[in-house]
Amino acid sequence: MPAPKRIEPTNLNEWFGRKIRDLRDARGWTQVQLGEEVRLSGSRIAQFERAEDVPPQDITELLDEALGANGLLVEIRPFLSRTPYQKWADEFVGFEAKAIRIQQYTYVVPGLLQTREYATALLAAGIPFFGGDLDEKVDLRMARQSVLDGPNHPWLRCVMDESAILRAVCPPDVMHDQLEHLLKECERPRVRVQVLPFSRNRMVLTGIGLATLWTFADGQTVVYKEGVNAGGVFVTDPREVSLFASVYDQLQSDALDTDASKAFIRKVLEENYS
Template sequence: MPWGNQVDPSRLFVAQFGAKLRALREQRGWSQAKLAAKVFLSHARIAQFESGESVPSQHHAQALDEALGAGGALLDEWDKLNDSPGAKWAQKLMNVEGKAVEIRHFSDIVPALLQTESYTRAILAEGMEFYGGDLEEKMRYRTHRRALLDRPDAPRFWSVLKESALSWVVGGTEVMREQLLDLLRMARRPHISIQIVPFVGPRFLSDVGMLTITTLPGGREVVYRGGIQGAWVTNRAAIAEYSVLYKQVQRGALSPHDSMALIDKVLGEKYP
């Protein structure tokens, strides 16, 4: 099975931004602590920006540029980062979803299109230390994506979830209760189907990872393999294999009716 994974190229641009920031600071003869004080950030945040562990928001990038007298050079590096292949993948994902006729998704967490605001915020907040960026900007992007399923011409959406998605606590008990109740509500919509793969499901599913198959007008399909590493797949032969794989995933899942019963059971037992 051709998984088609590749490292997100945006990490290169993150490193370049950090190197530029460090060079500008050292030209001034400033310590990280001194620069941090001038832009009202912590010493640790400046260190994260320079090492590539975190990415500043546009607001912070502009403040750093002004404090260092960079004349826009640092902002130019920030623009490269946000026009990198990684950023373009995110934009392409939203564009493809916007044209979709049908979306088939498989994951071990609640998919972005079905996440409540509090669940999304908790997921994104957990990843901020690694991915960096601006949390509120990410929230606006996710909110825009979720609105897709509220449109009059919303695509048919299939979500197959591992049972672990119901048990892995994101943001606390109240967040999980709200999320599972919302799954039950969304599943009542005629264009949305949710199926759960129980813990006793086929073992091969543990190796599948996140998978999205999107059908566009005219029947053309594209595949996205997500995660820290991700890739788009457009080769027809490979897409055909993924479609077969998805059918196997669905066969290993409970029916939509039984899946709703399981979600309701988990609600009562884990998040009463």
């Protein structure tokens, strides 16, 4: 019986996916094993190999190193075709990685401090409405967390509404692990999390809950306002940026201090998720 006919790639994306697969096969790894090397799921590796998606820059670098590609994957990646969502994701992550201070007010656990299971539950709830690939969205969120250990080593300042630790966005065991993880992350010297209890929340400003303030080394502060689905807008007008910064300062002032916030989270963990 003749050997199965080899289907050759018809575009650069397919060639790139085939190269990942060939390099993986040469090492005798499964997709799951390669995923473990670069902190991704096996299904995500399969997407890359089938040319259904292109890995972000940081993941491409990890793949190149793990597979011993000697810089080939990194060199080719800029020439690959990207969907609008993928282009937006790269732009967002690249911008965030340059920040030296990140400030947020959130109604859920901040994305940079989420566990994979919590992020999966949270993002899965939106898939029926907004579509997209769940693994892709979760992997992107997890990859973003590397910014905290990146070269800029940014300060992270988060004010969490009390509802963030009470809202049942996931099963109790997942919430238990998430709150324990949150308390652990609070021990990082540059991470500051404050809880804003209902009793102290004097302002009802839902818009700022979809905004992130990034401050860069040159002193410039930019506000990123999220859209309902992927994408958003960057605000650079000094007057509008100043308004967001003033509102955030007020929320931070109204919130519990960091020690009281950790005690509050522990109390909820013990009473609701033990």
